[in-house]
Amino acid sequence: MxxxxxxxxxxxxxxxxxxxxxxxxxxxxxxxxxxxxxxxxxxxxxxxxxxxxxxxxxxxxxxxxxxxxxxxxxxxxxxxxxxxxxxxxxxxxxxxxxxxxxxxxxxxxxxxxxxxxxxxxxxxxxxxxxxxxxxxxxxxxxxxxxxxxxxxxxxxxxxxxxxxxxxxxxxxxNVNFNVPFVVGYTTKHGNTGKMVKDVKNLKTRNPKIINPVITSMGNLTNYAKQAILKRDFNKIGELMNINHGFLDVIGVNTLELSRMVYNAREAGAIGSKTTGAGGGGSIIALCPGKVEEVAKAIARDDNVLKIRFTRKGVSSRVYK
Structure with missing residues (x-):
């Protein structure tokens, strides 16, 4: 089987x-x-x-x-x-x-x-x-x-x-969100478990500072939801940039991630941010009309994937 x-x-x-x-x-x-x-x-x-x-x-x-x-x-x-x-x-x-x-x-x-x-x-x-x-x-x-x-x-x-x-x-x-993104990723791999624990420890040491940041990240996500429903890409990009700043505050960004973020923006991305746990890993850049320019800018120092969102989830079958 x-x-x-x-x-x-x-x-x-x-x-x-x-x-x-x-x-x-x-x-x-x-x-x-x-x-x-x-x-x-x-x-x-x-x-x-x-x-x-x-x-x-x-x-x-x-x-x-x-x-x-x-x-x-x-x-x-x-x-x-x-x-x-x-x-x-x-x-x-x-x-x-x-x-x-x-x-x-x-x-x-x-x-x-x-x-x-x-x-x-x-x-x-x-x-x-x-x-x-x-x-x-x-x-x-x-x-x-x-x-x-x-x-x-x-x-x-x-x-x-x-x-x-x-x-x-x-x-x-249900909105059509088939817009072009570029993902940049480093050869320095992130460790999700470690980064989650690091943020937890930072939050425990500085609750009055970090708790409001966590809440603000949630509020920002709700604003982003409305922007996606309206297909307001400029607003989505602006919120991505703010979100990257929050991720800096909680200590999960690295020099490599920030380099890719700013290279993408300088090449025409309207929004770019770390995606995932941080500590290494990837950034995502929203760049309608500027995919090739952004991909080229990131590829000078790091690795690139051009992506689209997909509706297809898990798939499985048996062969006997």
């Missing part, structure tokens, strides 16, 4: 980090995906391969451990957590192919987790729906990271552009 699944990466437009504390956020699935294939083992071992990053390991699923065979660990903790939680520990072969740079702030762990869960459910013939899948994927991320927002896994499961309210109600935008 062969089970296959894929799930999209995401980018957060507004609300990273503040969403962890109950504030709203806006994020969208993008046209870059993670693909998982699970098949019966041929040698009574569970092997995980990620050829895109040159990684291979034998997995000891009962102990939640691995034996490194090749490459450097990246996304392996999420794979092990899924298998430890849901697998019956029979030997299987797992292959990850991904269009999403690991640690780039584009929700690679969520895309991999959602795809892995969907493929494993298919492999074991377990019935599931998107609601239960998004919930289970969030539980996996939370177990690995300690603290995790449900936003990444929700977007990877459902696809589309979504708004997560303060009371955790999910709204899907």
């Amino acid at each position: 062969i089970a296959k699944a894929s799930a999209p990466a995401k980018t957060i437009l507004f609300g990273e980090h503040s969403v962890v504390y109950g504030e709203p956020a806006i994020a969208g699935a993008i046209n870059k995906r993670a693909f998982i294939t699970i098949k019966d083992s041929e040698d009574d071992r569970t092997i995980f391969r990620a050829p895109d990053i040159g990684f291979e390991a034998e997995l000891l699923t009962r102990e939640k451990k691995y034996i490194l065979l090749k490459g450097k660990p990246g996304i392996i903790r999420y794979i092990l957590e899924v298998l430890y939680t849901l697998h019956d520990h029979t030997p299987i072969d797992i292959t990850l192919n991904s269009q999403v740079p690991i640690g780039s702030g584009l929700g690679s762990s969520a895309a991999v987790t959602v795809a892995m869960l969907a493929a494993l459910y298919r492999y074991h013939n377990i019935r599931f729906n998107k609601k239960s899948l998004a919930h289970d994927a969030h539980m996996i991320e939370q177990a690995v990271q300690g603290v995790a927002s449900p936003l990444d896994t929700l977007v990877s499961t459902y696809g589309g552009l979504v708004y997560l309210s303060r009371n955790k109600k999910v709204e899907h935008f």
Whole structure:
């Protein structure tokens, strides 16, 4: 039996980090995906391969451990957590192919987790729906990271552009938002768990300063929601720029991220900001009519992806 699944990466437009504390956020699935294939083992071992990053390991699923065979660990903790939680520990072969740079702030762990869960459910013939899948994927991320927002896994499961309210109600935008964005990402990978903990510690040490910033980030997200519904791209860009300043205040920006942000603005982006956890990773730039100029400016020092939002969420099937 062969089970296959894929799930999209995401980018957060507004609300990273503040969403962890109950504030709203806006994020969208993008046209870059993670693909998982699970098949019966041929040698009574569970092997995980990620050829895109040159990684291979034998997995000891009962102990939640691995034996490194090749490459450097990246996304392996999420794979092990899924298998430890849901697998019956029979030997299987797992292959990850991904269009999403690991640690780039584009929700690679969520895309991999959602795809892995969907493929494993298919492999074991377990019935599931998107609601239960998004919930289970969030539980996996939370177990690995300690603290995790449900936003990444929700977007990877459902696809589309979504708004997560303060009371955790999910709204899907029906507005046409197929506008051009450029993502810049560094070779310095961010660590989501570490950055979330760092912000938590900063907040604990300076509650009277950081708490109002977190609240303001939530208010900004609500203004952005209205701007998106009106397709007011100039306002969206302005709010992206303000949001980047807030992310600076809570300490998640780096020299590399800010370099990309300002290179993008100087090349014509009407808005640019860090996206995701920070500490490395990615920025996103809104640049209608200036995609090539912005991409070229970022590519002088860093890496570039041209993206569009997509309505397609998780997809899975079984081959017998």
